Amino acid sequence: MITRTATARYEGMGKSGKGWVSTQSGVLKDQRYGFNTRFENEPGTNPEELIAAAHASCFTMALSFALANAGVNDGTLETEARVKLDQDGAGFKVSRSDLRLRASVPGIDDEQLRRLADEAKQGCPISKLLNAEMNLEVETTTPAA
Template sequence: MKRNASAHWEGSLKDGKGTVSTESGVLSEQQYSFKTRFENGKGTNPEELLGAAHAGCFSMALSMILGESEHVPDSIDTKASVTLSQGSDGFEISAIHFDVTAKVPGIGQSEFLEAANTAKMNCPVSKALKSDITMDIHLTE
């Protein structure tokens, strides 16, 4: 299975602009630029898109793992904070931090933490990244 996304860029790094699109059409020529990435300009950026993809992948993996142990979640909300750092070799995504809140009937904190850690390490997006992946979890009743 392959999924496709594309980017188009025109101009220099600081003055240029681009668009990103997905095969599904969910993103269709969405604007991004230096200002949306390094300042607070209107539009998206690669780190934000990566965070959305990672949060979605993790949430689905956690749902699967919980369901396999007869704990179907009522809800899972995952925020992924992606850190872009500048080092001696240029910019890199140096960390991704998950903040997870879930409502899972009949599960204890330790069992939930084990499932969340398994999902964090094994969702396909996590496997694709070299970044340090961390998270906080919040189990609600």
């Protein structure tokens, strides 16, 4: 079993409060977050952005391993995840995560890439964690010769 940790601190309450989030790896160290970074686009991060980063990176890595297992050793995968936050009664919920994959992978046809991408979407641990609708859009490009 592997355990990873992150910590969040919030000082003050509600809209006037300010928070900081840090990760075990140190990639995030006292990164600012709060109402203004979540709902008003002030500099800093927010939980949905962090979920989007986790989902994009998890899916992309899962697909890279699936492609390697299929004998593909070269190419580029780039995934954008868009996590939607919707009002849910008096509160909010993450309602969906849309993945958009741009792939340049020589030696594999579009049908096989799409099948492997769909399997990676279903199988990556972050996909399994999310209790939200998920969509996947795949765009392939021809590798430069």
